[in-house]
Amino acid sequence: xxxxxxxxxxxxxxxxxxxxxxxxxxxxxxxxxxxxxxxxxxxxxxxxxxxxxxxxxxxxxxxxxxxxxxxxxxxxxxxxxxxxxxxxxxxxxxxxxxxxxxxxxxxxxxxxxxxxxxxxxxxxxxxxxxxxxxxxxxxxxxxxxxxxxxxxxxxxxxxxxxxxxxxxxxxxxxxxxxxxxxxxxxxxxxxxxxxxxxxxxxxxxxxxxxxxxxxxxxxxxxxxxxxxxxxxxxxxxxxxxxxxxxxxxxxxxxxxxx
Amino acid sequence: xxxxxxxxxxxxxxxxxxxxxxxxxxxxxxxxxxxxxxxxxxxxxxxxxxxxxxxxxxxxxxxxxxxxxxxxxxxxxxxxxxxxxxxxxxxxxxxxxxxxxxxxxxxxxxxxxxxxxxxxxxxxxxxxxxxxxxxxxxxxxxxxxxxxxxxxxxxxxxxxxxxxxxxxxxxxxxxxxxxxxxxxxxxxxxxxxxxxxxxxxxxxxxxxxxxxxxxxxxxxxxxxxxxxxxxxxxxxxxxxxxxxxxxxxxxxxxxxxxxxxxxxxxxxxxxxxxxxxxxxxxxxxxxxxxxxxxxxxxxxxxxxxxxxxxxxxxxxxxxxxxxxxxxxxxxxxxxxxxxxxxxxxxxxxxxxxxxxxxxxxxxxxxxxxxxxxxxxxxxxxxxxxxxxxxxxxxxxxxxxxxxxxxxxxxxxxxxxxxxxxxxxxxxxxxxxxxxxxxxxxxxxxxxxxxxxxxxxxxxxxxxxxxxxxxxxxxxxxxxxxxxxxxxxxxxxxxxxxxxxxxxxxxxxxxxxxxxxxxxxxxxxxxxxxxxx
Numbered sequence: 167x168x169x170x171x172x173x174x175x176x177x178x179x180x181x182x183x184x185x186x187x188x189x190x191x192x193x194x195x196x197x198x199x200x201x202x203x204x205x206x207x208x209x210x211x212x213x214x215x216x217x218x219x220x221x222x223x224x225x226x227x228x229x230x231x232x233x234x235x236x237x238x239x240x241x242x243x244x245x246x247x248x249x250x251x252x253x254x255x256x257x258x259x260x261x262x263x264x265x266x267x268x269x270x271x272x273x274x275x276x277x278x279x280x281x282x283x284x285x286x287x288x289x290x291x292x293x294x295x296x297x298x299x300x301x302x303x304x305x306x307x308x309x310x311x312x313x314x315x316x317x318x319x320x321x322x323x324x325x326x327x328x329x330x331x332x333x334x335x336x337x338x339x340x341x342x343x344x345x346x347x348x349x350x351x352x353x354x355x356x357x358x359x360x361x362x363x364x365x366x367x368x369x370x371x372x373x374x375x376x377x378x379x380x381x382x383x384x385x386x387x388x389x390x391x392x393x394x395x396x397x398x399x400x401x402x403x404x405x406x407x408x409x410x411x412x413x414x415x416x417x418x419x420x421x422x423x424x
Numbered sequence: 425x426x427x428x429x430x431x432x433x434x435x436x437x438x439x440x441x442x443x444x445x446x447x448x449x450x451x452x453x454x455x456x457x458x459x460x461x462x463x464x465x466x467x468x469x470x471x472x473x474x475x476x477x478x479x480x481x482x483x484x485x486x487x488x489x490x491x492x493x494x495x496x497x498x499x500x501x502x503x504x505x506x507x508x509x510x511x512x513x514x515x516x517x518x519x520x521x522x523x524x525x526x527x528x529x530x531x532x533x534x535x536x537x538x539x540x541x542x543x544x545x546x547x548x549x550x551x552x553x554x555x556x557x558x559x560x561x562x563x564x565x566x567x568x569x570x571x572x573x574x575x576x577x578x579x580x581x582x583x584x585x586x587x588x589x590x591x592x593x594x595x596x597x598x599x600x601x602x603x604x605x606x607x608x609x610x611x612x613x614x615x616x617x618x619x620x621x622x623x624x625x626x627x628x629x630x631x632x633x634x635x636x637x638x639x640x641x642x643x644x645x646x647x648x649x650x651x652x653x654x655x656x657x658x659x660x661x662x663x664x665x666x667x668x669x670x671x672x673x674x675x676x677x678x679x680x681x682x683x684x685x686x687x688x689x690x691x692x693x694x695x696x697x698x699x700x701x702x703x704x705x706x707x708x709x710x711x712x713x714x715x716x717x718x719x720x721x722x723x724x725x726x727x728x729x730x731x732x733x734x735x736x737x738x739x740x741x742x743x744x745x746x747x748x749x750x751x752x753x754x755x756x757x758x759x760x761x762x763x764x765x766x767x768x769x770x771x772x773x774x775x776x777x778x779x780x781x782x783x784x785x786x787x788x789x790x791x792x793x794x795x796x797x798x799x800x801x802x803x804x805x806x807x808x809x810x811x812x813x814x815x816x817x818x819x820x821x822x823x824x825x826x827x828x829x830x831x832x833x834x835x836x837x838x839x840x841x842x843x844x845x846x847x848x849x850x851x852x853x854x855x856x857x858x859x860x861x862x863x864x865x866x867x868x869x870x871x872x873x874x875x876x877x878x879x880x881x882x883x884x885x886x887x888x889x890x891x892x893x894x895x896x897x898x899x900x901x902x903x904x905x906x907x908x909x910x911x912x913x914x915x916x917x918x919x920x921x922x923x924x925x926x927x928x929x930x931x932x933x934x935x936x937x938x939x940x941x942x943x944x945x946x947x948x949x950x951x952x953x954x955x956x
Binding site for chain 2 (some may be wrong): 226227228229230247248251252254256258261262263264265266267268270271273274275276277278279280281284287288291292307321323
């Protein structure tokens with residue numbers, strides 16, 4: 167830690183170096199090195215239990231890694247959390263929202279928590295509620311929202327302070343096709359405007375449609391990564407995925423009783 | 425294969441064992457709790473067998489029903505106020521299984537018996553069997569054994585039925601007010617008991633205590649514990665009558681429990697009627713943060729906390745319980761003793777009890793706390809604003825308590841000093857509770873029962889509460905001395921001194937806990953959002 171890292175505009179939006187996490191006896195993430203270029207739409211793929219959520223949690227400062235570093239736009243998440251955290255928006259998966267607030271209250275909460283000016287919070291919240299079709303005058307508690315609406319309000323909370331990097335864990339899970347199209351559209355515009363999106367998923371179709379870069383994780387390590395074209399080659403992404411992860415192939419004889 | 429109660433017991437024991445696996449602090453808590461229970465059991469056994477060993481028949485007639493009544497009351501109140509109930513077998517988890525209601529209730533009931541508190545209670549009350557044996561021989565001992573066993577069943581049934589009923593009532597908006605009144609009424613039941621105890625202790629009027637005991641022995645509270653002695657003293661006819669009384673009470677309680685369990689089994693989904701609020705023209709920030717709070721991080725968290733103390737059932741339950749207990753306890757002690765000195769100790773307890781509500785403040789949030797971690801809120805802001813949000817309820821409650829106690833004791837001029845005492849106790853309580861809430865948080869189970877605790881959680885809650893109360897009692901010792909020694913001067917300086925003392929203690933606790941939270945935020949988040 168002698169020479170401070172020199173920040174430059176060429177810094178990757180997210181840089182992970184040797185990230186490692188062990189839960190009791192199980193190694194969840196076994197040393198991950200990954201660079202997410204600024205301005206990219208990055209898909210992190212992997213089967214259930216591959217360590218996607220653990221990796222993203224460590225990258226944004228929600229979970230302390232046993233070893234390794236995570237840098238956001240050049241700022242070390244664990245050494246300089248304030249600088250790093252102020253530049254990202256996060257949509258965690260499997261994490262509750264403060265769901266006893268109404269949607270607008272929740273947005274206001276997140277905005278103020280980020281140290282934003284109250285007037286800006288007011289303006290942007292109303293706009294987000296409207297664009298995401300949550301209803302600007304909707305006074306329902308978030309706990310009574312449908313699963314898709316919860317994803318949308320979570321996304322709105324992550325985007326409210328206009329971060330340069332969005333880290334989204336399973337943003338399309340439980341979202342209906344109409345809302346998914348809406349979210350895709352918004353994210354596309356965000357990346358076109360110079361933002362960076364990192365998201366995890368196990369839905370190939372979504373990833374193929376959206377991403378400029380992908381990485382495939384299995385058993386806590388990155389198996390393949392690169393631009394979509396590099397990873398996919400001539401084949402479909404699904405074929406690559408199954409081959410890399412090594413899924414079980416059906417013989418047709420099991421579950422005969424079903 | 426028919427499902428029997430045995431399966432429920434094995435499931436519960438398995439869940440308890442798995443909960444202890446590779447979790448050192450849980451093992452420590454479990455052992456500590458077991459040791460505490462064991463020591464209570466030994467004390468209970470010794471106390472209850474004493475009249476038998478001394479061959480004091482009248483003493484046994486008085487002690488057994490009264491002691492038993494206290495035990496039943498303890499089972500009624502302690503889960504509501506301190507421990508919660510061990511809901512490792514959450515009824516909602518059985519909703520999809522094809523189980524008849526009778527089987528389910530029987531299973532849950534028997535499983536509830538397989539726990540440290542139940543075993544300790546049984547062991548302690550066995551002292552009564554010993555006493556009965558000395559007084560009336562084998563027959564009396566056998567009858568008393570039956571009595572003690574039904575007594576235990578009664579205790580467990582009472583605690584289950586009451587917590588489940590309150591949980592159900594607190595969930596629905598219509599019944600919430602009714603539940604509050606009911607809780608107040610049950611707390612009020614403490615009154616006569618305390619009066620009797622105090623009167624008896626002060627005047628050593630054993631005749632009066634004896635008459636109270638004779639009455640209690642004919643209520644479900646004391647009946648199961650008095651039948652052995654009844655046989656020994658030749659009132660054999662009372663035995664079947666009292667047993668019938670107790671069994672009927674147990675049956676009623678179980679029936680009551682089964683009706684509320686059925687509603688709990690429908691789960692949160694069935695209870696979630698969308699709460700539509702009136703549309704408003706105010707801006708989002710104005711909707712969240714009231715005008716008198718700053719529109720920044722502090723204001724946002726304080727406002728959110730204030731909402732949560734009312735909107736979230738876990739928190740609302742502890743808030744209401746505190747309010748009721750906080751007003752009734754000191755008022756009754758004050759009324760009974762007639763002096764302002766006695767309630768001082770009780771007020772210190774109440775002030776600290778208010779702070780104890782925050783002992784697991786992050787556990788209430790669960791994984792939602794991630795929002796604050798991601799935003800990188802400084803620890804001191806986080807803690808100070810949470811205290812501010814809670815104080816929106818605790819502050820007025822403490823004021824009301826001071827006024828009520830001042831009026832009840834007939835010394836309205838002592839109200840300012842009482843306020844000072846309460847604030848001092850609240851502040852010192854916070855000083856202890858804030859670091860505790862960062863270091864010793866635990867995850868709450870994700871059920872609809874606000875009194876539910878995962879296995880071990882009840883012990884953690886109880887130990888935390890008692891620890892904080894004890895600490896607050898020690899730290900406010902100078903104030904107690906001051907109040908005692910200074911007499912009338914204290915009435916004048918009590919308010920400023922108390923407020924200053926409380927504020928200083930709070931500032932100190934915040935200074936200690938803030939950096940602690942900065943260092944531990946991710947670990948704290950992992951603890952409170954642990955898989956449930």
